[in-house]
Amino acid sequence: MAHGPAKGLTRWLYTTNHKDIGSMYLWFSFAMFFLGGIFALVIRAELFEPGLQIVQPEFFNQMTTMHGLVMVFGAVMPAFVGLANWMVPMMIGAPDMALPRMNNLSFWILPFAFAMLASTLFMEGGGPNFGWTFYAPLSTTYAPPSVTFFIFAIHIMGASSIMGAINIIATILNMRAPGMTLMKMPLFVWTWLITAYLLIAVMPVLAGAVTMMLMDIHFGTSFFDAAGGGDPVLFQHVFWFFGHPEVYIMILPAFGVVSAIIPTFARKPLFGYSSMVYATAAIAILSFMVWAHHMFTVGLPFIGEWVFMIATMAIAVPTGVKVFNWVTTMYKGALTFETPMLFSIAFVILFTIGGFSGLMLAIAPADFQYHDTYFVVAHFHYVLVPGAIFSITAAVYYWLPKWCGRMYDEVLGKTHFWLAFIGLNLTFFPMHFSGLAGMPRRIPDYNPLFANWNMLSSVGAFLFGAAQVLFLYIVIRAIVSGRKATDQVWEGAHGLEWTVPSPAPYHTFTTPPKVD
Amino acid sequence: MEKGTRKTVLRLALSAVLMFVAVFTIMPPLYTLLCEVTGLRKVGGAYEAEEIKVDAERWVNVQFVATHNDAMPWEFRPMTYKVKVNPGQKTVIKYFAKNNTDRPMVAQAVPSITPFSAVNYFHKIECFCFNHQPLEGGESAELGLEFVVDQDLPKQVTTITLSYTLFDITEQAKPGLAQLN
Amino acid sequence: MLGKSKRLLVLPLYAVLSAGLPALAWASEWPLNMTEGVTSISRQVHGLHMQIFWWCVAIGVVVFGVMFYTMFVHRKSRGVKPAHFHENVALELTWTIIPILILVAMAVPATKTLVHIYDTEDADLDILITGYQWKWKYEYLDENGDNISFFSLLSTPRSQIENAEAKSPEYLLEVDEPVYIPIGKKVRFLVTAADVIHSWWVPALAVKRDAIPGYIHEAWTKVEQPGVFRGQCTELCGKDHGFMPVVVHAVEQAEFDAWLEGKREKARQIAEAVKQTLTFQELYDQGEAVYQKNCAACHQPDGKGIPGTFPAIIRSPIATGPVAGHINRVVNGGAGMPPFGEQLTPVEIAAVVTFQRNAFGNNMGDQIQPIDVVNFKQGQ
Incomplete structure (x- = not known):
């Protein structure tokens, strides 16, 4: 039974091994992270000073759109699926994912989707230029011809996500080792289980939205066109019905990662395990009832505005429970501050700050001033960059020794952390101020009033970008010439994944472990 | 197994x-x-006329506006800009439309009502917005609207604004155009 | 730890500054907070904003305080032995209930403000605002149909945008035709759009309303003091989304009346002006100005257009074809171009058509008089 991987390119093309596929997902998302990062730097370079210097508005809009799409669908989501591929089977004592061939398919359609999406930039009329939220009719009647390729790319990404989600659910529900009851599963597995259900629920909604767009553009329907009895606002309802759960899809697995790392370096069990599970479920359920808080200025009836305000504020409660639990987990532990822990602590602090601005945005009357300004940009970057990106980075540092059997360089790791931390705050904290001062988002040029904050943001963005190049170097260096890691790796680590050798053999748990 | x-x-x-x-x-x-x-x-469509009592005590302003969508070159405006009505009283007003181009076109008027609290209490009994409006080049027409304001209109609403946006649907309505010719 | 303590420094600093210290000299270069604005709504909104902000600061101080305490004290390097507790029902109930109470405390004033915003009492003045790619149209609604309407376009010169000239303080926040409103009167804005979704925002009034094609929504304001208030479009609406500002002049009623009368007078003058005959040079020069203001955004200042999106004027079949066809395209639009028949006066249309037919090497040699445009419009 025990045999190693095949040799050469076909190993990667035909592989059904969860570790190979997990690695491919992670490398792919890393590449997309840099691509999306380059788009972001084009934006920040143009916004360094008032006036048009580097790009024209038309191309600027393509950059904001592609940055959003690539980061959300190319960097964050595949990275979490990659982590799930690697870790879920090892955490629940399963030999592999439940549906290995579908696993291969769900990864391999992604490069095609993104190649198609990126190719639109070179088409006549340019790539998608209507923002990652692609509101109709800007994205239908007034869209460049490449929009059809964009729609098809979104369809493929959605198919990939749904297959990945089905696989994860099937694995978690069916392949747990004897004794691994649901309430014994590591929180990362729990959060991914809930995320996978969210994915299955909302990715078809996104597919529906883009299909309706496709019909409007090519087949003469008018779902989003008032002339034929449609409604452009319907698009926003459908999009945000997908879009709001989507932001939790990008953050719930991060909660799981942090809930694994903090106890390890606090040398103390996670505080309030069951309330963490319930809070995650509560957030997931609430996420289906708050979509219209993205649309407060669109013209909603009073009662609609009010209900969505209250429901949105309610999300603060389970989210708060999580933050309090993490802090209490650290309390009276024996803390050490290795790189994964640093990123996790930064996650808790900065994500909470993003949560605060989220609470402010939930207040509907105040949102009339915040909506579509840089305050919103600051808010969602504070939840997504320290939220998703920092937790993924923490996860890579935390599990890399298990994946490749070698340690990363701790000094370089900490340098990476501080560069990223300072770069991030320098980039996104000033955006709160420029937004409150009145700077709308998605503009290529602005009044000199906002100039100082924008210059700081741009400097910070390039620092943050440089920090990620260092990250790439650290990872490669660890894989090539890192110090040998022990099986346990971290002194305080618990869980099945630490019981297998480092690097984890190609096949693990071919006979299920016994969990007490 | x-x-x-x-x-x-x-x-x-x-x-x-x-x-x-x-x-x-x-x-x-x-x-x-x-x-x-x-x-x-949102509630739309024709209102099933039913006998309702006219509330002569109360007056409500109904204001009419017109907007052209994008590449719509027609002349289009309300012929009455504002009326005072009693809830329950049926009223007829007209819009004026003229096709300023030299080719036959088909238009669709899309109604919209503000404020929100009035939306469910403004009933269109007969409206040109229910149908496509084909006009020959240079032709003009008076388009009728019959409406009634519900007596249950919330007390705080004193003005209702009804807007029509005129869309060019010549492309989508080829069959209608054929009929015209 | 320097990076994290920086955060702790920034928050109170920000708080102190925005809590009402006299405006510092550098506040205009490093603006920190939302404007209090000049209406009752904007003040209430500002109050809500500060209130929720202070709640966040308070919660942040407690949570981060505990966190930093534990990070300094409970370190392994200090020889601490880890505790092993991992649940406490009372504690977990407490931190579920307290946030709920805070949220209720926030929801009450927020609801009050929301009710205020949704007030539908009759207004003294109704203005219909229509968003276009990339300009605003204002129409002052009159009971008798004597409506005043005009377009409002960015007036910042291209040279400033392209960095050939120093930028004025109102850079990108200035328009050719500002919208005037009387102070102390309730003004109702009816907001809609003609193409894609826009959003009309003036921070000082705390009015932000999405303009949606085919749908109309309302917002109201009552400005307490005279002044010039600037805002921008806040919904991505295509290429020049960043270049369609809003400028509101709030003035005394008497000044407003005079302005309105001036607008009516100007409308009469425009009707007169179509009768005059202009020289080729007059037409060409005025046409160039009209072109740069209204056409250059799409067809580009050099007439080359953007391939695949906006056609070039140079050797275009329309600009070098029959005159009637050219006037028709400008007046009625078509092929994705909006009609300008309403937006431009006959003089301006005659001028810009003359300019396009003779500039950029088109050299058609013909000239079009305002009366030609009027005749074209009437002949339709």
Whole structure:
């Protein structure tokens, strides 16, 4: 039974091994992270000073759109699926994912989707230029011809996500080792289980939205066109019905990662395990009832505005429970501050700050001033960059020794952390101020009033970008010439994944472990 | 497969199917309810005229505006800009439309009402917005609207604004155009 | 730890500054907070904003305080032995209930403000605002149909945008035709759009309303003091989304009346002006100005257009074809171009058509008089 991987390119093309596929997902998302990062730097370079210097508005809009799409669908989501591929089977004592061939398919359609999406930039009329939220009719009647390729790319990404989600659910529900009851599963597995259900629920909604767009553009329907009895606002309802759960899809697995790392370096069990599970479920359920808080200025009836305000504020409660639990987990532990822990602590602090601005945005009357300004940009970057990106980075540092059997360089790791931390705050904290001062988002040029904050943001963005190049170097260096890691790796680590050798053999748990 | 396993699989599959059926049965009415409670659902279409008492004590301003969508070169404006009506009283007003181009075109007027609290209490009995409006090049028309304001209109509403946006649907309405010719 | 303590420094600093210290000299270069604005709504909104902000600061101080305390004290390097507790029902109930109470405390004033915003009492003045790619149209609604309407376009010169000239303080926040409103009167804005979704925002009034094609929504304001208030479009609406500002002049009623009368007078003058005959040079020069203001955004200042999106004027079949066809395209639009018949006066249309037919090497040699445009419009 025990045999190693095949040799050469076909190993990667035909592989059904969860570790190979997990690695491919992670490398792919890393590449997309840099691509999306380059788009972001084009934006920040143009916004360094008032006036048009580097790009024209038309191309600027393509950059904001592609940055959003690539980061959300190319960097964050595949990275979490990659982590799930690697870790879920090892955490629940399963030999592999439940549906290995579908696993291969769900990864391999992604490069095609993104190649198609990126190719639109070179088409006549340019790539998608209507923002990652692609509101109709800007994205239908007034869209460049490449929009059809964009729609098809979104369809493929959605198919990939749904297959990945089905696989994860099937694995978690069916392949747990004897004794691994649901309430014994590591929180990362729990959060991914809930995320996978969210994915299955909302990715078809996104597919529906883009299909309706496709019909409007090519087949003469008018779902989003008032002339034929449609409604452009319907698009926003459908999009945000997908879009709001989507932001939790990008953050719930991060909660799981942090809930694994903090106890390890606090040398103390996670505080309030069951309330963490319930809070995650509560957030997931609430996420289906708050979509219209993205649309407060669109013209909603009073009662609609009010209900969505209250429901949105309610999300603060389970989210708060999580933050309090993490802090209490650290309390009276024996803390050490290795790189994964640093990123996790930064996650808790900065994500909470993003949560605060989220609470402010939930207040509907105040949102009339915040909506579509840089305050919103600051808010969602504070939840997504320290939220998703920092937790993924923490996860890579935390599990890399298990994946490749070698340690990363701790000094370089900490340098990476501080560069990223300072770069991030320098980039996104000033955006709160420029937004409150009145700077709308998605503009290529602005009044000199906002100039100082924008210059700081741009400097910070390039620092943050440089920090990620260092990250790439650290990872490669660890894989090539890192110090040998022990099986346990971290002194305080618990869980099945630490019981297998480092690097984890190609096949693990071919006979299920016994969990007490 | 062992007998026990088969049973488990059967049970799981059955419960999964049941769960999905339940979700699909429960969710639409729940969301309908949510949309009704929050007022997200817009009500339109012709009003079934029923006998309602005229509330002569109360006066409501009804204001009419017109907007052209994008590449719509027609002349289009209300012929009455504002009327004072009693709730329950049927009123007829007209819009004027003229096709300023030299080719036959088809237009569609899209109505919209503000404020929100009035939307469900403004009833269109007869409206040109129910139909496509074909006009030859240079031709003009007076387009009629008959409406009634419901007596149950919330007390705080004193002005209702009705807007029509005129869209060019010549491309989409080729069959209608053929009829015209 | 320097990076994290920086955060702790920034928050109170920000708080102190925005809590009402006299405006510092550098506040205009490093603006920190939302404007209080000049209406009752904007003040209430500002109050809500500060209130929720202070709640966040308070919660942040407690949570981050505990966190930093534990990070300094409970370090392994200090020889601490880890505790092993991992649940406490009372504690977990407490931190579920307290946030709920805070949220209720926030929801009450927020609801009050929301009710205020949704007030539908009759207004003294109704203005219909229509968003276009990339300009605003204002129409002052009159009971008798004597409506005043005009377009409002960015007036910042291209040279400033392209960094050939120093930028004025109102850079990108200035328009050719500002919208005037009287102070102390309730003004109702009816907001809609003609193409894609826009959003009309003036921070000082705390009015932000999405302009949606085919749908009309309302917002109201009552400005307490005279002044010039600037805002921008806040919904991505295509290429020049960043270049369609809003400028509101709030003035005394008498000044407003005079302005309105001036607008009516100007409308009469425009009707007169179509009768005059202009020289080729007059037409060409005025046409160039009209072109740069209204056409250059799409067809580009050099007439080359953007391949695949906006056609070139140079050797275009329309600009070098029959005159009637050219006037028709400008007046009625078509092929994705909006009609300008309403937006430009006959003089301006005659001028810009003359300019396009003779500039960029088109050299058609013909000239079009305002009366030609009027005749074209009437002949339709």
